Amino acid sequence: MTRLLLLFLAVLNARLSSAHGGLANYTVGETWYRGYDPDTPAEEQLGQPWMVQRSWASIDPIFSVTDAGLACNNPAVAPPSHIPIAAGDNLTAVYWYWLHPVGPMTVWLAACGDAPDDSCEGADVNALSFFKVWEGGLLDGTLAEGNWYQKSFQHWDGSPDLWPVMIPASLRPGAYVVRHEIMSLHIANKPQFYPECAHLTVTGTGDALPTDEKYYAKFPGAYSMSDPSINIDVYSDAMKNVTNYTIPGPPVWSG
Ligand SMILES: *[C@@H]1O[C@H](CO)[C@@H](O)[C@H](O)[C@H]1NC(C)=O
Ligand SMILES: *[C@@H]1O[C@H](CO)[C@@H](O)[C@H](O)[C@H]1NC(C)=O
Ligand SMILES: *[C@@H]1O[C@H](CO)[C@@H](O)[C@H](O)[C@H]1NC(C)=O
Ligand SMILES: *[C@@H]1O[C@H](CO)[C@@H](O)[C@H](O)[C@H]1NC(C)=O
Ligand SMILES: [Cu+2]
16 A cells, blocks of 8 residues: 555655746757756756756746746856857747746846857856747737647647747847746646757848947846746636736846
């Protein structure tokens, strides 16, 4: 009895923890870039010449808006390589599965230096100034039952969940940290944050960066539990029929 119960609990626990997830790979056109895999030993991945993503130790969410891992997850060990991409091209984030339906998804960039040959390897991601280049929230319907981008990007047929986002065409060339974040709000007043970061070398002929301070944010720092879009119970009577959702953080800079 006890053994069976323990076995059952172990299986249940594996199921529940696999309900979380993260950003596994990136694609640019037909080219795939391998991300960090928390199920593979760290020593087989950290420092490998092909690695383009900051490391993340587990698929579990971050629960606190003041966690240092809100920037680029934990422990966010810097990779040696950068993904080359032209401004104006799409970077696609690949998730092998995603199960949570409620909450916004955002993509951010932070410049690591001014020269095109600069690297993000030495960057302190908690000190970088990130600006948001894309966001997807409630597309239609209600907070509780509506069609969030987070719901619409999921596939249930075993094919990967793809999240394509354009790098602004006018962006100044250089090295950038790209930060993808899924915020899951399916548990009342207990937001879950799933950030992952990679390093980019952006090429192009543009010279733009946001000039207005209102576009910039740091992690932690960008979010607060006093934000009604973060500390929210979407299933409460007061909220469940609401059909608008204000995505937290600064406005999107589109170049
Ligand atoms: C995707 O990333 C995983 C690790 O997260 C890796 O095992 C796999 O080889 C990658 N796929 C491709 C096509 O690069
Ligand atoms: C490129 O990304 C944009 C979102 O920024 C998306 O609307 C568009 O469908 C993507 N294009 C391709 C070819 O995936
Ligand atoms: C929410 O909408 C449902 C269906 O229209 C309705 O039955 C319910 O009374 C509404 N709840 C509130 C709090 O407005
Ligand atoms: C919906 O819009 C109203 C009016 O702008 C705003 O006060 C409220 O916070 C919004 N609701 C959500 C959940 O973002
Ligand atoms: Cu989860």
